[in-house]
Amino acid sequence: MEEFFTMLVLMLDATLRxxxxxxLAALAGLFAERSGVVDIxxxxxxxxxxxxxxTVAAVSNSAWLGLGAGIGFSVALAMVHGYACIxxxxxxxVSGMAINIxxxxxxxxxxxxxxxxxxxxxxxxxxxxxxxxxWPFAETLEDVPxxxxxxxxxxxxxxxxxYLALIAVPITAWVVYKTRFxxxxxxxxxxxxxxxxxxxxxxxxxxxxxxxxxxxxxxGGTYLSIAQNAGFLRNMSAGQGFIALAAxxxxxxxxxxxxxxxxxxxxxxxxxxxxxxxxIPGIGIIPVQFIQALPFALTVILLAGFVGKAVAPRASGLxxxxxx
Amino acid sequence: xxxxxxxxxxxxxxxHVLVPVSNLIVAFFIAGIIIAVIGxxxxxxxxxxxxxxxxxxxxxxxxxxxxxxFIFTGLAVSIAFHCGLFNIGGEGQAYIGGLGVGLVxxxxxxxxxxxxxxxxIMASMLFGAAxxxxxxxxxxxxxxxxxxxxxxxxxxxxxLMTYLLVEVLIESGQQAPQSRELAENAWxxxxxxxxxxxxxxxxxxxxxxxxxxxxxxxxxxxVFMWHTRWGYEIRTVGANQAAAIYAGxxxxxxxxxxxxxxxxxxxxxxxxxxxxxxHKLILDFxxxxxxxxxxxxxxxxxxxxxxxxxSLLFGMLYQGGSELxxxxxxxxxxxxxxxxxxxxxxxxxxxxxxxxxxxxAYLRLxxxxxxxxxxE
Numbered sequence: 001m002e003e004f005f006t007m008l009v010l011m012l013d014a015t016l017r018x019x020x021x022x023x024l025a026a027l028a029g030l031f032a033e034r035s036g037v038v039d040i041x042x043x044x045x046x047x048x049x050x051x052x053x054x055t056v057a058a059v060s061n062s063a064w065l066g067l068g069a070g071i072g073f074s075v076a077l078a079m080v081h082g083y084a085c086i087x088x089x090x091x092x093x094v095s096g097m098a099i100n101i102x103x104x105x106x107x108x109x110x111x112x113x114x115x116x117x118x119x120x121x122x123x124x125x126x127x128x129x130x131x132x133x134x135w136p137f138a139e140t141l142e143d144v145p146x147x148x149x150x151x152x153x154x155x156x157x158x159x160x161x162x163y164l165a166l167i168a169v170p171i172t173a174w175v176v177y178k179t180r181f182x183x184x185x186x187x188x189x190x191x192x193x194x195x196x197x198x199x200x201x202x203x204x205x206x207x208x209x210x211x212x213x214x215x216x217x218x219x220g221g222t223y224l225s226i227a228q229n230a231g232f233l234r235n236m237s238a239g240q241g242f243i244a245l246a247a248x249x250x251x252x253x254x255x256x257x258x259x260x261x262x263x264x265x266x267x268x269x270x271x272x273x274x275x276x277x278x279x280i281p282g283i284g285i286i287p288v289q290f291i292q293a294l295p296f297a298l299t300v301i302l303l304a305g306f307v308g309k310a311v312a313p314r315a316s317g318l319x320x321x322x323x324x
Numbered sequence: 325x326x327x328x329x330x331x332x333x334x335x336x337x338x339x340h341v342l343v344p345v346s347n348l349i350v351a352f353f354i355a356g357i358i359i360a361v362i363g364x365x366x367x368x369x370x371x372x373x374x375x376x377x378x379x380x381x382x383x384x385x386x387x388x389x390x391x392x393x394f395i396f397t398g399l400a401v402s403i404a405f406h407c408g409l410f411n412i413g414g415e416g417q418a419y420i421g422g423l424g425v426g427l428v429x430x431x432x433x434x435x436x437x438x439x440x441x442x443x444x445i446m447a448s449m450l451f452g453a454a455x456x457x458x459x460x461x462x463x464x465x466x467x468x469x470x471x472x473x474x475x476x477x478x479x480x481x482x483x484l485m486t487y488l489l490v491e492v493l494i495e496s497g498q499q500a501p502q503s504r505e506l507a508e509n510a511w512x513x514x515x516x517x518x519x520x521x522x523x524x525x526x527x528x529x530x531x532x533x534x535x536x537x538x539x540x541x542x543x544x545x546x547v548f549m550w551h552t553r554w555g556y557e558i559r560t561v562g563a564n565q566a567a568a569i570y571a572g573x574x575x576x577x578x579x580x581x582x583x584x585x586x587x588x589x590x591x592x593x594x595x596x597x598x599x600x601x602x603h604k605l606i607l608d609f610x611x612x613x614x615x616x617x618x619x620x621x622x623x624x625x626x627x628x629x630x631x632x633x634x635s636l637l638f639g640m641l642y643q644g645g646s647e648l649x650x651x652x653x654x655x656x657x658x659x660x661x662x663x664x665x666x667x668x669x670x671x672x673x674x675x676x677x678x679x680x681x682x683x684x685a686y687l688r689l690x691x692x693x694x695x696x697x698x699x700e
Contacts, residue, residue, distance in 0.1 A: 040412075040471065084673040093410050093471050095673030097618055102665025106358070108658040113362035119658065242475055249472065287491060293483035296476040300458075303468035312469070 019266035024220035025244035035209030040096035043241025049221025051107035054232035071218030078214030089319035189313035376647025382527025391639030397617025407582035413474030415614030416481030421591020424451030426605035429506030452591015460583025464576035534596035
């Protein structure tokens with residue numbers, strides 16, 4: 001029992017750490033898609049921010065400057081997307097794909113030219129990284145049964161971004177459902193004509209949403225390279241932007257359900273790491289790849305409408321053309 | 325707003341040649357800036373790239389070998405585009421298509437070579453089409469967005485193939501996740517062997533018979549899309565679903581059909597890679613070729629001839645790019661990926677940015693000779 005409890009605590013701890021970039025990226029996608037802009041470039045923005053943050057942190061040895069660079073680059077990518085898709089009514093999926101591919105090549109190219117380490121940045125240590133926060137009495141309480149483990153392993157001992165991601169969920173829910181900005185955001189994604197008729201600029205609303213998207217992805221990417229890891233690696237986002245997209249669809253474009261979807265996908269990841277090669281009585285060894293594929297398979301099943309129905313914001317993916 | 329005549333009145337060479345070439349030039353210009361930023365000479369890089377792609381017969385062979393893959397994936401993306409669908413799943417469909425080729429090559433060891441090869445080609449199309457069928461069907465019948473489902477199917481293909489190669493098809497007693505070598509009668513002949521048999525010397529390269537198959541596929545796609553009822557129906561659905569329904573054309577039937585053909589074409593990458601070059605199933609052999617197809621289709625304006633030239637350009641970039649990295653170590657294949665992203669950005673997402681300016685400039689320059697001049 002004791003052993004099981006320890007395992008559970010460790011798995012929940014891992015779940016939180018894996019879920020953090022997923023939550024940040026999924027909420028980023030929520031703002032974009034709720035405003036009517038499809039964003040399959042969450043992956044590219046995570047990777048781009050990871051690269052920019054690690055590069056600046058490696059050079060300046062300041063994690064905060066790294067965070068600034070990560071957010072800055074991610075927002076810049078979001079603005080390219082906006083310029084192509086909102087200003088010039090280009091295809092949103094094509095633009096997103098372009099950004100994903102562009103960043104996948106650009107990061108390693110620049111890293112190789114600047115650091116000569118085969119397309120990655122040097123290790124970032126010390127003040128260049130975001131370190132875990134140890135909460136008061138975490139060490140003292142460590143040995144207290146149940147509560148001690150819960151407190152010191154799960155609540156305490158994470159870096160800033162883990163808490164930021166968790167706080168971002170209620171904030172997003174509040175912004176989207178309780179503020180004027182949120183009302184307009186949802187309206188512009190469902191019925192841009194109505195927003196336009198009310199004298200509000202559809203383009204301006206969508207650009208604002210994309211800035212929020214950029215900031216959130218920037219934080220997620222920064223987490224990857226200088227909080228969770230110690231430097232930028234080629235393709236380090238490894239599909240997490242797409243898993244976030246899946247979580248967003250799974251959560252039906254709502255903040256809380258999206259967060260739970262992120263936790264579900266992160267938990268399957270933690271389970272997979274735990275169960276590698278473990279023989280489960282009656283089931284046998286579950287192949288790792290099967291669990292890795294689970295988020296994608298679940299999303300397809302959900303999209304197929306066999307389990308509930310995922311309905312995207314009505315105007316998402318469509319450029320808004322003002323009538324003359 | 326529009327004082328000048330609408331863009332449609334410019335001749336086709338302006339909209340179909342001048343505009344794409346201009347977009348390409350912008351993409352290359354920005355790539356040049358990036359090369360300059362990392363401290364290298366863009367013109368020297370360009371020269372080395374062209375020499376690396378066309379400087380010797382064997383280099384041309386490798387360029388055409390890459391071109392082969394891009395013709396298949398470019399055609400795949402274009403067929404879906406004609407039906408109004410964006411098939412991002414070429415990567416996964418190519419992977420599964422290769423599985424089909426590999427299984428045929430592993431199973432039909434004793435059969436005569438021509439039959440094995442024909443069966444392998446059919447298997448590549450069948451497996452690729454099957455992998456595209458589910459997203460196509462879900463789009464047609466359940467309205468699940470094909471972009472998202474094909475993205476998910478790329479990951480599913482990757483997981484499936486890793487599982488199969490690590491657990492099932494792995495050569496017994498080996499550590500590396502790859503299958504045993506295919507029976508030799510499933511190998512496609514190399515071009516240098518074919519020409520050698522005819523008494524002609526060409527450089528040794530990976531170029532194999534798949535190149536000819538790709539050209540035939542491009543021709544057949546042209547015939548199918550513009551000279552058959554089925555192609556007409558697919559294009560009608562892509563242009564205007566409401567009009568298609570009014571004309572008695574079923575959108576859902578054509579969406580499934582377009583995705584099947586698209587997946588089948590992407591699957592044919594497996595012929596070039598597995599039966600043509602590697603001769604065994606390996607991990608990650610599509611190596612991003614499916615995504616290059618997007619750039620190729622956009623640049624080639626979804627026309628087989630345009631796709632051929634765009635594929636040749638990307639073949640040049642891939643082959644020249646790997647030669648280039650020998651001379652300038654800081655410029656690797658990643659730089660080619662950057663160019664690919666820029667091409668998709670400027671030929672695809674930002675195609676509307678320069679187009680009106682170019683057309684307007686043309687109309688102004690051509691003056692009274694143009695049909696676009698308003699009636700006086």
